[in-house]
Amino acid sequence: MPKAFITDIDGTLTDDRRRLSTRAVEEIRRVVDAGIPVVLASGNTLCFIDALSKMIGTEGDVIAENGGVYRHGYTGDRHSAGDRELCFAAYQKIIDTFQPKGEELRLYSNDYRYSDVAFARDADVDEIKKLLADMPVQVVDTGFAIHLQSEGLSKGAALEKLAELMGLVPADFLAAGDSINDVSMLKAAGIAVTPANAGPEARAAADFVMSKPFGEGTADALARYFP
Numbered sequence: 001m002p003k004a005f006i007t008d009i010d011g012t013l014t015d016d017r018r019r020l021s022t023r024a025v026e027e028i029r030r031v032v033d034a035g036i037p038v039v040l041a042s043g044n045t046l047c048f049i050d051a052l053s054k055m056i057g058t059e060g061d062v063i064a065e066n067g068g069v070y071r072h073g074y075t076g077d078r079h080s081a082g083d084r085e086l087c088f089a090a091y092q093k094i095i096d097t098f099q100p101k102g103e104e105l106r107l108y109s110n111d112y113r114y115s116d117v118a119f120a121r122d123a124d125v126d127e128i129k130k131l132l133a134d135m136p137v138q139v140v141d142t143g144f145a146i147h148l149q150s151e152g153l154s155k156g157a158a159l160e161k162l163a164e165l166m167g168l169v170p171a172d173f174l175a176a177g178d179s180i181n182d183v184s185m186l187k188a189a190g191i192a193v194t195p196a197n198a199g200p201e202a203r204a205a206a207d208f209v210m211s212k213p214f215g216e217g218t219a220d221a222l223a224r225y226f227p
């Protein structure tokens with residue numbers, strides 16, 4: 001049995017409209033009550049994940065902003081990395097290119113981010129990647145938002161550091177994720193699963209693709225690996 005569980009949120013615990021699977025929540029509570037550490041790892045902001053962590057009932061071990069931020073427990077230090085000003089300069093470059101064409105970009109939860117810049121998927125990602133090719137910024141399309149983050153940051157890299165604070169190694173974890181921003185975490189974990197809605201990158205990185213999509217698939221994985 002794995003010693004711990006790390007899970008993505010959007011598309012892995014929720015459906016594509018971001019509605020939480022109550023069965024996945026129940027399974028996580030069962031696992032937490034059995035003494036298994038559970039990490040929530042998401043592209044979302046720290047405050048968003050903290051609220052979710054409290055209400056689901058996990059212990060505050062979190063990775064936010066796709067690895068730009070992590071923290072061990074609710075009272076642990078917040079570790080933030082990355083050059084947010086650089087990400088903003090990249091975002092400005094995108095605006096300067098797209099706005100004259102009449103395309104509006106919408107920032108997501110900008111007041112609450114420490115590391116990355118996230119915005120609505122209204123612009124063409126391939127065009128953005130081409131535009132920013134000479135900048136040390138990653139363009140990550142999670143299927144829910146587009147993120148700009150400093151090179152070298154990922155959920156997998158943050159897992160390495162957080163696991164150490166938890167007295168574990170990434171190989172101790174079962175990981176669940178649905179998207180390209182989960183690949184590094186799925187690869188680092190001992191066992192990796194992906195719900196049936198997952199994109200091709202996450203599928204390729206997972207050991208098992210669950211037969212059900214979204215939180216239902218993740219709930220099945222918890223029942224299987226933490227019986």
Ligand SMILES: O=C(O)COP(=O)(O)O
Pocket residue numbers: 008009010011041042043044142143144145146179181
């Ligand atoms: O914030 C996003 O874009 C997606 O969030 P996720 O990492 O929980 O899927």
Ligand SMILES: [Mg+2]
Pocket residue numbers: 008009010011012142177178179
């Ligand atoms: Mg996701």
